[in-house]
Amino acid sequence: MILETPPIGLLLAASGETGKLLFTMLLVFGAAKVLYEVFEALRQPGIVGEILAGVLLGPGVLNLLQPTDFLNALAELGAMFLLFRVGLEVRSSDLLETGKTALLVAVLGVVIPFTMGFAISDLWHGSPVEALFLGAAMVATSVGITAQVLSSKGLLNHVSSKIILAAAVIDDVLGLILLAVVSSMAKGEVRLMDLLLTAGMAIGFTVAVVRWGSKTMARVVPRVQETLKGDNAEFKIAMVLLLGMGLLAIEAGVAAIIGAFLAGMALSNSVSHRVHDLTSGLSEFLVPFFLVGIGLNFNLKAFAEPDVLLMAGVVLVAAVISKLVGCGLGAWQLGRRNMFRVGAGMVPRGEVGMVVAQLGMSLGVVPDTVYAIVVSMSLLTTMVAPPLLNIAFRGESGD
């Protein structure tokens, strides 16, 4: 009856966008938090519950939500604020201290997964180019989930955590360079100058921020703050730096979340606790969209065929083991316990693996099935990580 009235109907149409928006956000946020609580009550990591909320709401199960541009944008912002907040708690000097070990972890964590991916595809009679792409897709670490687990346990200052974070940054740069090489080979034209430029930009950007970011900010922030009139001037500077560094990172070829992490780290010495609090509000609100978004993109139907399911299983196991062993070996100096921790933290591939597979598809060298397998590997490694980290860090607690 009410729906027939012209005024309300039209008013709803006029504010219909807002209504849909709020409904979607309430669904995502509410479902994430409910499943978080359920999982925590069952002594399972709450984060897995939040990802599962996405799988349940998504096209594969209840079909209440599709991944939209708006949800993807919120998810991306969520991941950036997460890494920014993590960056705020890490000093670049700490990261530089772990330098050698982190480099070894990153390099072995690139070589071993790449080799295993290449070998599996080759044994499965994939073309050499296809094998290169599967190898490359297994390389890049997506540190978002690990950061969330470590941060929620208050373990960001643990030695393993620092190595994981530093190695993930190096890994992202190495992954970019590897991807550039692989793509050039796929197109049959390796242009050395361009490859060097790609590598140079990515390395230059990262090294510059890690080396000089903190010092520069320690000088710039107080000065800018003096001249600004409004409240929360520090926070405004921080937000501009976060968005700007995310953009610069993309321009330099690495992931926006790496830029966000570096922005946070550059500010870690120079901003007050107020900035931490204000940023926490944003990440608390937005991170569920990141986690649900992971689940939302997971399509159960792709694995109806037993053949695909089998290869997906093999790739998944190889993806987990190759990082556990590769990255773990890199940290052998720190003892067996920390080797396991570092390895577990580097397992998640997240969206980076998917970008690689997408690139291969758009070049026409990666078939649909391999794409679906890579997507599932990326998601499942992300979902496997929190329980692995829980086991690895059992008994440890921060703060």
Place this chain on the structure above:
Amino acid sequence: MILETPPIGLLLAASGETGKLLFTMLLVFGAAKVLYEVFEALRQPGIVGEILAGVLLGPGVLNLLQPTDFLNALAELGAMFLLFRVGLEVRSSDLLETGKTALLVAVLGVVIPFTMGFAISDLWHGSPVEALFLGAAMVATSVGITAQVLSSKGLLNHVSSKIILAAAVIDDVLGLILLAVVSSMAKGEVRLMDLLLTAGMAIGFTVAVVRWGSKTMARVVPRVQETLKGDNAEFKIAMVLLLGMGLLAIEAGVAAIIGAFLAGMALSNSVSHRVHDLTSGLSEFLVPFFLVGIGLNFNLKAFAEPDVLLMAGVVLVAAVISKLVGCGLGAWQLGRRNMFRVGAGMVPRGEVGMVVAQLGMSLGVVPDTVYAIVVSMSLLTTMVAPPLLNIAFRGESGD
């Protein structure tokens, strides 16, 4: 040269959405904050600078940005977080105390602007239905800007502020009912039952939340908090309530920001300071998108014709005066100074006037020119309010 390399080009394409997103957000946030500082340095209200940033970036001047779905969504969220945070600082008992005065302010602030709008359109040879719509468009107060000014000055506990907030809530309900009546008349069929239902829902929702919201939350929040395991449980409850009440408000026919305000107010007695801090982060980050969004929708080109410009000027002056006088008169008991304050706080029409005009257009009874005039009136009353409030509250300071 770099753009020619396949890997980087494709990678950018793959992450192109994120890049665009960050660029837009950096542009909006950065420009808003720069112009905020410039205006504050010139001893003008910074908020006007932020709105002007939108006008400058928008299609009318630099044409760097168009209003997109994503920006509109952020703007809407910004307005909601703003009103939610304001609600957190207001007790419903305070609002109920101002009851009679606020009701008088709201009613006179509806009757006088409506009469003036109707008379102007009639003198301008508009049809009776057109006159009804212009009248209705001049009625609804959009309290976002006023709330921002009062909150930034720490004046939310001032007696005038409480009356403005209470009157704005009542005004929104009255405006909805008036709009329902006017639309029914425009369609030539006044269905009393439907009108009563519309009115009943809007009034029922608002009264119920104001009366029982705080008490209910004071009981519910501690209990829910006890059972929740994660950090920041209060904040999560607050976010669910914010989104849910915004949605309910839309369903009841009033604006989402009114729902957000009521959600904040319902929680004002029961949540800790931590929730304030976390919410501040979200509003600090999102409010610039609300302010820039106002400017972005302002189209200078509509006023190329002197005829339209003249009527726009007349409507604007009438819009400002009718609220200043109407709402001011309602607060006569509080002395001349507070009459001016209350009147000035009620001047902004914001998006509500635009919704009315849009409705009239979609019913085919409001011509394009009148629509443009209403849009400019809505925006300019919003831009006029901060300096007016600055004058009205000169010498007062909160906290």
